[in-house]
């Protein structure tokens with residue numbers, strides 16, 4: 117099948133209520149305004165670009181979908197062409213009853229007891245990145261800072277070298293930016309990832325180490341060895357979920373502080389153990405939540421008054437729910453010291469993010485070290501900040517004036 121035949125329409129969106137597209141470039145820059153405008157009209161927008169697919173924008177509709185694992189299956193966690201080949205990447209692609217065993221296998225590695233001891237080393241790593249910027253007047257806070265930190269964190273845990281970071285970022289670009297519209301890209305990038313992790317599993321078979329790759333290679337569930345196909349799926353998921361997500365969250369926070377000097381000033385000389393760092397990070401997660409998931413509809417049901425049918429696809433638009441005025445006071449304001457913040461950036465229900473302790477640690481350390489080093493930095497409005505569209509939304513270039 118040729119490129120043209122296998123790809124969906126990339127025409128610019130004119131009406132977000134009946135023809136939404138998460139790969140439209142304006143999703144990257146204007147998503148929050150888009151969801152707010154759709155919410156004025158309907159709780160559920162739709163499109164025919166990927167077959168029939170819905171986009172809920174209220175907390176009520178998003179929660180209903182995330183919690184209903186009978187009618188909404190995680191076999192498809194990205195809204196893409198309906199005939200795309202979907203391979204398992206447990207636990208994110210697993211439904212009950214299998215989901216629990218896969219999640220239990222990975223969960224202990226991401227507990228606070230495992231993650232907290234990483235703080236000093238992560239802090240040191242952030243300081244090295246800042247030192248590398250040296251005395252320059254300007255920098256790119258994404259290319260020189262935010263994109264590196266999550267790679268460093270998850271690569272160590274999995275047991276792959278930081279020096280392969282470019283390879284991982286290339287997979288991420290192809291997987292999230294190109295594949296939903298193009299099945300051929302999906303097949304190619306999946307083959308590349310499977311080859312890389314197949315070699316890693318082989319290496320750990322006879323030479324186990326203290327890392328996730330070894331844990332996965334030797335994994336058993338209920339006394340039975342885990343199928344190799346699923347082992348590859350765990351590793352694909354961990355690298356994809358572990359990098360782009362937190363890279364986007366750190367970048368969004370740095371972009372926010374660099375465009376809102378009042379908020380940046382509030383953090384000046386604030387000790388690292390002050391709760392303001394925590395409330396700031398949580399508000400970044402609420403306001404700029406980077407992750408939107410997909411589901412396959414497997415049973416006919418009704419969400420927020422809208423009938424959906426088996427065979428349809430839906431987004432689980434967690435970021436849109438975070439802007440629902442029925443769920444948050446002053447939902448359209450970034451409130452740096454927001455006390456009650458029940459955001460759903462990490463999802464809800466059985467698939468709630470397994471890496472949230474790691475993500476939170478990386479975010480807080482990254483913000484603290486950057487703000488301590490550059491207490492007066494600002495985003496350079498004369499140069500372009502670029503944002504990704506689609507499943508993971510965040511800034512990929514953030515030109516800043518440092519002093």
Ligand code: HEM
Pocket residue numbers: 182190193207208209219270353354355357358359361362365405406407408409410432434460461462463464466467468469470471472474475
């Ligand atoms: C700010 C950063 C992050 C955000 C906003 C985020 C968001 C999410 C969301 C919304 C889900 C729910 C998926 C669903 O309902 O289908 C999820 C699941 C998951 N996340 Fe994260 N994530 C982040 C960082 C990480 C990191 C660093 C890792 C580490 C590898 C990770 C690993 C996972 C895994 C394994 C799942 C699947 C859990 C399950 O299915 O039981 N995430 N994440």
